[in-house]
Amino acid sequence: MLPAFGHPGPAAAQDDPIADRQEVMAALSEAHKLASAMVKGHAPYDATAAAGAMRSIAADAATLAALFPPGSETGDDTRAAPAIWRNFEDFVSHIARLRAAAEVAATSASQGLAGFTPAYDAVANACKACHAAYRLPTGNAPAASSDMSHP
Ligand code: HEC
Numbered sequence: 788m789l790p791a792f793g794h795p796g797p798a799a800a801q802d803d804p805i806a807d808r809q810e811v812m813a814a815l816s817e818a819h820k821l822a823s824a825m826v827k828g829h830a831p832y833d834a835t836a837a838a839g840a841m842r843s844i845a846a847d848a849a850t851l852a853a854l855f856p857p858g859s860e861t862g863d864d865t866r867a868a869p870a871i872w873r874n875f876e877d878f879v880s881h882i883a884r885l886r887a888a889a890e891v892a893a894t895s896a897s898q899g900l901a902g903f904t905p906a907y908d909a910v911a912n913a914c915k916a917c918h919a920a921y922r923l924p925t926g927n928a929p930a931a932s933s934d935m936s937h938p
Contacts, residue, residue: 808854832900841893848886881917
């Protein structure tokens with residue numbers, strides 16, 4: 788197994804889809820947290836920032852399907868469920884659901900917090916639905932000894 792450390796950047800784009808999709812997920816998470824803080828009242832509502840976060844989620848979602856190629860089922864510390872590759876169409880429909888929800892939420896941002904909140908909820912539910920179906924609670928690589936301690 789190749790070492791999973793010390794090669795961030797475009798050079799890794801083709802040969803490490805697991806690291807790449809985890810990076811995209813981390814970017815999704817950042818945008819999601821920014822919006823979540825506003826929805827929960829932990830940060831003042833900013834329609835431009837909310838729309839930007841939702842647009843970045845939609846754009847990131849567009850890259851996701853390609854980051855789950857056949858052959859990337861195991862390795863590193865992946866938590867991708869093997870079921871992804873048995874039900875790829877369904878998996879892709881979860882991606883499409885996220886993308887559509889994020890596009891709606893980006894548009895709803897201009898309607899203020901009351902308009903944005905339900906659209907944001909749909910985005911959060913799209914994340915959760917896919918994780919429930921296709922993200923393992925822990926890594927599926929038994930040999931992985933260097934746990935990267937996600938929260
Ligand atoms: C289409 C399915 C799907 C959708 C939609 C989805 N995820 Fe994920 N997510 C996954 C899978 C599968 C993994 C495990 C990837 C791996 O470890 O190879 C994952 C992993 C993650 C991780 C851990 C990344 C890491 O470094 O290991 C975070 C954080 C995350 N997702 C956040 C989000 C957020 C936030 C959203 C919504 C904005 C979202 N995801 C939407 C399938 C999805």
